[in-house]
Amino acid sequence: MFITPENKEVLIKRASSLMWRLGGMVLAYLIAFILKTLDLLEIATEYKVVIGLIISELTKFYNINLPILKGRKSA
DSSP: OOOOHHHHHHHHHHHHHHHHHHHHHHHHHHHHHHHHHHSSSOOHHHHHHHHHHHHHHHHHHHHHHHHHHHOOOOO
């Protein structure tokens, strides 16, 4: 069973999207962990998830629009 080039492209895009979202979640939990460790702030799990989703959407937006933000046309 071989993956067609079209399916491979879709798979790569979905994996990339997953990595951006995972990165956002990891960053949110890392920030929450550091704040808790320093006894500055304890964030509830629900808020960590929301903050992670917001961060992941921002990083995804930045990744998609990076060529535009740098003043170059997208290929």
